[in-house]
Amino acid sequence: MNDDTVRLATIGRIFRRRWRLLAALTLLGALVGYGISLLTPPKYTTSTSVLLPGAWEERELLTQAQLATSSAVVDRAAAKLDWSGVGGKELRGRVSAKAANANVVKISGTADTPERAQRLSDEVARQFIAFGERIAGDSTASGPESLRKKVEQTNRRITELANATDPGKTVESVQARTRLEELRTALEEAMTKLNESDPAANKASMVVMGAAAKPTTEAPPTRTQLVGGGALLFFLSAVIGHLAATRASRRLRTEAEIATALGSTLLGSVDVPGERPGEKPQDQSPRARIRRLLDLDTRWDVPPLRTSGGEESRRIRYGRVCARIRDRLPGSRRLLVVVPEGDEVARRAAGQLVVEAEGDPSPSSSSRGYPMLRVVDVSVHRPMVPDRGQESGVLVVLSAGSWTAAELAGIAGACADGRHEVVGIVLAGAVRARPAGPADPPPDAGDPPDDGTLAFAVHSHGTGGSP
Structure with missing residues (x-):
């Protein structure tokens, strides 16, 4: 193992002595990236923003973002779009949502054409709002609405009791009617506060902040990015491979x-x-x-x-x-x-x-x-x-x-x-070889040749024997 530190001079030597190989591998990487781009159809992505009025905590916004990409929403969007060969399972991989600032849920859709990407984002946003309203309606019917009905029944009962009280002006009748009116006022104030604090009343009115914009460019990775990424990957792999080979070299140098x-x-x-x-x-x-x-x-x-x-x-x-x-x-x-x-x-x-x-x-x-x-x-x-x-x-x-x-x-x-x-x-x-100059006259005929020829050497590949 060669433990020499990798220096810039080493990398420069790779560039100088292997630039043709590096250029060929870079071109090969670009061709591979281009081939991948031909096998992968272009993708287009666009987004729709949905505003959630009212006061929302961060975890509630994250829950709403997950709800926007749930099967309950995406399957309904797939049924509305009715694209051939594309169901809810396929669309779930093309839809994403994230919670942005100012109580906004950003829904993104990806498709093979700009028109389809636009339709997908808009439809998912509509189904998300419809699903949220349906949930809010169910919670209203099962909770506060039933309480309101009970309060109305109580108010009617108080009226009946007040009418049935002795119309005389005795102290007892006046006190009874006064207590019944105080009870009615307390119930009305409680219902007012309930309406003001009802989360379903405040958070169910989600709105779409405009239709999705029609995308004009492909979603990454584009063909240019694939070609450039392939060329860069092959180039770096070649350089790293040279460095790894020289560090793993076991050739003796000293x-x-x-x-x-x-x-x-x-x-x-x-x-x-x-x-x-x-x-x-x-x-x-x-x-x-x-x-x-x-x-x-x-x-x-x-x-x-x-x-x-x-x-x-x-x-x-x-x-x-x-x-x-x-x-x-x-x-x-x-x-x-x-x-x-x-x-x-x-x-x-x-x-x-x-x-x-x-x-x-x-x-x-x-x-x-x-x-x-x-x-x-x-x-x-x-x-x-x-x-x-x-x-x-x-x-x-x-x-x-x-x-x-x-x-x-x-x-x-x-x-x-x-x-x-x-x-x-x-x-x-x-x-x-040093360039010949006045101080270095050419060797005469008796001097050995400069290139070290083997004219006098005897080469043998035999397995034995004397010379």
Whole structure:
């Protein structure tokens, strides 16, 4: 797992080196969004506001909003609309209501045409008011109305009692008539207060605040939103996928990790000029062309190429590596150079090492001369190294950040199976060639070529044998 922090430079490198792939995936996402918009018919939404006069608490308004979308209201609206194939169950998913400020319930309807959306909102609002009035009427008939009838009967009874009282002017008759009139007055005041506090009388008169407006635009998500959302989703998925892949990468990048995986010592690092366009033979198969078109044949997570120090600097590095090999194995005349198959930078570096070893400055000295190098490519999936012949060991040449610990351990195990000891490791890194100037004269005919050709390297994919 790579725990490096994701920096803006990393995202910028993704944009620079994978912009074709990102553009292709963004276009694909836009096409997917467009296809979804073709499969999903357009929707139109409009709203109707219903005013509830009187004093209402917040929870009462929420109850009224739920009542507006209940099956009792929506089913009646569906029966009135009588749309073919559309019943109350379907309409319940197209109707919504919410309690707004100032005792207003806002009812919204969604349909496939503006006209239907308008009719749906208006009809649901009418059925909501009718249902509310019906509930208010039922509560009035069963509650306060019956009480009013009882009060009227009591008033008539008081009148009868007052008429039946002795019309004389005795103290008792006057007191009785006075008490009956006080009772009648108290009942009338109680009924007045009851009428004023009756919630059904105050809250049943709901009104529609105008007809629903005919919608002129589609309800979200529109076709434009689906296309833009699909393009954005695919673009972000591609970027996040690149970041996740590099964080989950198990490729070894440091010298210590590589040396530990191979169980040997690092002898040095060498530079290889990066290939210029057109130098490397290109596969012309359709799949290879698509990979080149989308920049999939080059890695994006490698750091930018460093500027080369020049031909002389590179030759000094190769000479120092060969000198360390000579000092590590004095008197040795043969060495096997193992390169992971597919590591082009390492293969070119190994070829340059062969050229440097061929140009031994002291070939006559058996103890000071550079050993002869033989290069073999080894598959990291099924590593196989030739059996030991006259070689004194194995030199592994590879580039950093290309192989995992398991793959390098497999190469080390293959060397052990072939009875070879890994005597050293050489790391190869690609560099950007410095433009030629007056201080950098072109190499003469005797100098090794700048591109590190393998003209002198011997490649072997065999399973064993001596050189």
